[in-house]
Amino acid sequence: MKSTTFPFIRVDAELRQAARKVFRDGEMLPGFVGQSILEQLQRRNLRQEFIDRGLRSGESARNSGEYYTTEQVLAELDDVLKKARKNHIR
Numbered sequence: 001m002k003s004t005t006f007p008f009i010r011v012d013a014e015l016r017q018a019a020r021k022v023f024r025d026g027e028m029l030p031g032f033v034g035q036s037i038l039e040q041l042q043r044r045n046l047r048q049e050f051i052d053r054g055l056r057s058g059e060s061a062r063n064s065g066e067y068y069t070t071e072q073v074l075a076e077l078d079d080v081l082k083k084a085r086k087n088h089i090r
Helices: 013-021 029-064 070-088
Strands: none
């Protein structure tokens, strides 16, 4: 894939200095900014997928009339957690 550049971004000196303090060995500002953009895109995509799943779930519940109480959901999650812990700790 052909690479391109992002438009120049003006930041104040404090922000630039704060960024440099957290760079890993050999890391430079362009790589840091690129990675930051990628991670933000991933977070936004995950957030949108979460919202979409919630909306579909709500629509499904309305269509089926099948709803669960908070206690039922928490009990099921507790069971999942107990099984995961049991299988993980041997």
